[in-house]
Amino acid sequence: MPLENLKDRIRKGKLTLGVSVPWDSTKEEIQRIWSQDKDYNFISIDSQHNPLDESKIASISHDAAELGIPVHFRIKHTNYTWQIGNWLDLGPTMIEVPQTEKVSTAQEAIDYFYYSPAGKRSWGGTSRIEINDRPDRLPYASWWNNFGVLWLQVESLQAISNIPKLALPGIDCISWGPADLAFDRESNPHHPLSISDQACIDHAFKLLEDSHAQLVLRNYNWRERDKFIDMGAKVILERPK
DSSP states (O other): OOOOOHHHHHHTTOOEEEEEOOTTOOHHHHHHHHTTOTTEEEEEEEOSSSOOOHHHHHHHHHHHHHTTOOEEEEOSOGGGGGGHHHHHTTSOSEEEESSOOOHHHHHHHHHHHSOTTTOOOOOOOTTSTTTTTOOSHHHHHHHHHTTOEEEEEEOSHHHHHTHHHHOOTTOOEEEEOHHHHHHHHHHOTTSTTTTOHHHHHHHHHHHTTTSSOEEEEEESOGGGHHHHHHHTOSEEEEOOO
């Protein structure tokens, strides 16, 4: 089943909602969570704080594709950006890099996310999303480069300051990491942004005003969705209901 082009949706500023599912979800569990809200646009799995089981990444991606659902995957660690292409070969359509602070990390993520000429991702993988529909190398590469969605997560005061530099062409989203940011705010009480998480969010939105990238906010209570929409969020990742 063809998937919605979320890259295009996000860049047009349309509200895009994701929901997290367990790292070892079955197809039935994915269906159950997905059916909780007709407005969901993608599911999310996480390896940063969960076991990294590549067979489960592949099986979840396969099951979700059969259901017409795009899959977002947060990778294990910032230093693993070189492995993004390998994980994409298992079937996800969206990648998030946690704890990003350096422009070099952003560039390496781009390099291994996109095929040439936009990047240098290696060609191969029979589990890649929609590869059977586009088996030829150049048409598939061109399609992917205009389809896959790449996130960088900012989780420190320094990272927030670097947002304009991190939002390189090819970065679709800058995602919010409130918990690790709280540690940094507590360690730097005199920093002008340390007064609250909301002050940091407001500053991040301002820094992205003239950018193609969207700020992603995580919502830990689905009943508060409208609060995040009112803040200006166009991409929201929620916990299941």
